[in-house]
Amino acid sequence: MTGYVDLLNDRKYMLPCGIGLPNGKQSLSREKGTVIFDEDFALKNVLFVPDLRCNLISVSQLIKDLDVVLQIANKGCVIQDRIERRLIGAGELRDGLYFFRRLKNFRA
Template sequence: MTRTVSLLSNIRTISPCSVGLPNGVCTIAIQCGDVRLTPVLLLTNVLYVPSLTCNLISISQLLHCNDCIAMFTNSTCFLQDL
């Protein structure tokens, strides 16, 4: 999910849908699109939620869309393609 519409490409208007946030608050997504994180990492169907205060990334979606795995340490996330 992003609060920055300029990050999105292939923007599509969607029916407003409720999105639950980790703090328990519900908000509304109004568009979706794709976000290119690096030249080889693409996230598709990223929700545009104007009321967010930061961008949130789904590691599960990132791994699924890019056929890779994630490894975490106490301070770092490593992504490795399969």
């Protein structure tokens, strides 16, 4: 989910969906779309949550949709292609959240 509507491609309206925010308040998502990182890395069905001030990735959706492996450690995580073990991205642990960065053309 994202709070930045300009990140979404192929936006579609949907029935309102209630979302709990980190500050304890509620918001409604009425749109979803695709976030494209580059030509071979995109996340579909990303919800637009107007009151959200960050981007959050569902780990289960990431693993399922992109057919990847996610390895989590105490200071970070890595995302790899399931078959070739090609490194796709990495995350650094900060304040209880993993901050993702995309890595291109890197092989583990």
